[in-house]
Amino acid sequence: MKRFVVGISGASGMPLAVTLLRGLRNAAPALPGGVQVHLVVSDAARQVLA
Numbered sequence: 537m538k539r540f541v542v543g544i545s546g547a548s549g550m551p552l553a554v555t556l557l558r559g560l561r562n563a564a565p566a567l568p569g570g571v572q573v574h575l576v577v578s579d580a581a582r583q584v585l586a
Contacts, residue, residue: 537569544581552580 540560544553557573564571577585 538567539574540576541576543576545578545580546580547584550581550584570576 542553542556544550557575560571560573
């Protein structure tokens, strides 16, 4: 299993983080054991996402 930690701290990183998370989701079936993602989101990023 591959493990990743993704941190989002504000508005500028949100589009990149979403693209990365979607890519990891799409790659998971091809990786032995799948993918485990830990997502860390700041309060500012949470507000932007909302």
